[in-house]
Amino acid sequence: MKKTSTRLADGRELIYYDLRDDSVRGATDRRPLDRTVTTSEIRRDPLLGDSVAIASHRQGRTYHPPADECPLCPSGGDRLSEIPDSSYDVVVFENRFPSLAGDSGRCEVVCFTSDHNASFASLTEEQAGLVLEAWTDRTSELSHLPSVEQVFCFENRGAEIGVTLQHPHGQIYAYPFTTPRTALMLRSVATHKEMTGGENLFDAVLERELADERVVLEGEHWVAFVPFAAHWPYEVHLYPKRRVPDLLGLDEEARTEFPKIYLELLRRFDRIFGENEPPTPYIAAWHQAPFGALEEFDGVVREDFALHLELFTIRRTSGKLKFLAGSESGMNVFINDVPPERAAERLREVASS
Numbered sequence: 580m581k582k583t584s585t586r587l588a589d590g591r592e593l594i595y596y597d598l599r600d601d602s603v604r605g606a607t608d609r610r611p612l613d614r615t616v617t618t619s620e621i622r623r624d625p626l627l628g629d630s631v632a633i634a635s636h637r638q639g640r641t642y643h644p645p646a647d648e649c650p651l652c653p654s655g656g657d658r659l660s661e662i663p664d665s666s667y668d669v670v671v672f673e674n675r676f677p678s679l680a681g682d683s684g685r686c687e688v689v690c691f692t693s694d695h696n697a698s699f700a701s702l703t704e705e706q707a708g709l710v711l712e713a714w715t716d717r718t719s720e721l722s723h724l725p726s727v728e729q730v731f732c733f734e735n736r737g738a739e740i741g742v743t744l745q746h747p748h749g750q751i752y753a754y755p756f757t758t759p760r761t762a763l764m765l766r767s768v769a770t771h772k773e774m775t776g777g778e779n780l781f782d783a784v785l786e787r788e789l790a791d792e793r794v795v796l797e798g799e800h801w802v803a804f805v806p807f808a809a810h811w812p813y814e815v816h817l818y819p820k821r822r823v824p825d826l827l828g829l830d831e832e833a834r835t836e837f838p839k840i841y842l843e844l845l846r847r848f849d850r851i852f853g854e855n856e857p858p859t860p861y862i863a864a865w866h867q868a869p870f871g872a873l874e875e876f877d878g879v880v881r882e883d884f885a886l887h888l889e890l891f892t893i894r895r896t897s898g899k900l901k902f903l904a905g906s907e908s909g910m911n912v913f914i915n916d917v918p919p920e921r922a923a924e925r926l927r928e929v930a931s932s
């Protein structure tokens with residue numbers, strides 16, 4: 580893997596990740612861009628104790644551009660995009676319309692391939708492995724920024740999820756605080772550790788799931804299952820079998836096996852609702868331990884956290900979406916119409932032959 584870092588015309592950082600070590604990335608951004616003005620503010624809700632990023636500058640962002648104006652395709656001739664070069668393997672750059680910026684963190688875009696019409700599921704194992712390298716490297720780099728406490732790599736896929744660019748890409752949010760979901764998990768880990776005299780909650784959950792009927796896919800180093808209390812109609816959690824706090828902790832064996840397992844999971848997701856349905860909209864979310872101090876979580880250390888990926892779709896049946904309505908949006912109580920055991924069965928039925 581070769582990494583080349585450069586700057587766009589407005590000063591934003593862009594990094595090429597190339598499969599070939601002899602790749603040369605010398606193209607410069609020829610667009611007349613003004614320096615970006617980003618004003619993002621984190622406001623804390625006093626009752627819920629969570630944080631909201633107020634980012635008013637985002638209203639002018641690119642919205643469903645035609646394919647020949649895609650800002651994530653490589654530049655070619657007079658058509659200048661966010662990527663100055665005429666080709667790339669994987670590229671990461673600072674978002675032009677970030678929800679988090681400056682002291683409030685950082686937002687990056689990860690282009691998985693230069694092929695506009697591809698999807699993550701259609702990548703080769705080599706390409707998917709390169710994306711994993713990029714996620715890992717960005718986690719490391721962003722963790723060193725003074726304003727960053729937690730790094731979140733994710734992909735929103737499909738217009739139904741609100742994706743405004745069709746080009747296969749994901750995002751990385753680097754937050755200046757520990758996110759509420761991670762804090763909830765860490766609190767559960769702390770309580771379990773104290774009540775059991777030191778047992779790790781993630782290990783206990785994994786052991787229970789491995790012995791149960793909701794395992795969807797298992798490799799030598801990874802296991803994927805529909806959790807006992809799945810919130811979403813089709814939801815899969817993917818764990819490395821050896822607990823590590825973040826992507827940096829994965830060993831070579833787990834890294835090598837990851838593309839095969841993850842690509843198979845995504846391909847199954849596209850088959851859940853049958854051949855005639857449009858591709859399944861999904862969210863794929865990496866959960867990693869925060870890099871900040873953990874003293875508010877009694878007795879918990881970073882190594883107690885278990886890196887994992889949560890993959891779910893908001894489609895519940897052919898042509899119908901699961902909306903976060905009154906109970907979910909108003910009270911955080913999810914109502915799931917698809918029993919997790921049935922969801923797991925379906926995800927095994929649609930395995931690649």
Ligand SMILES: [Zn+2]
Binds near residue numbers: 652695746
């Ligand atoms: Zn494109």
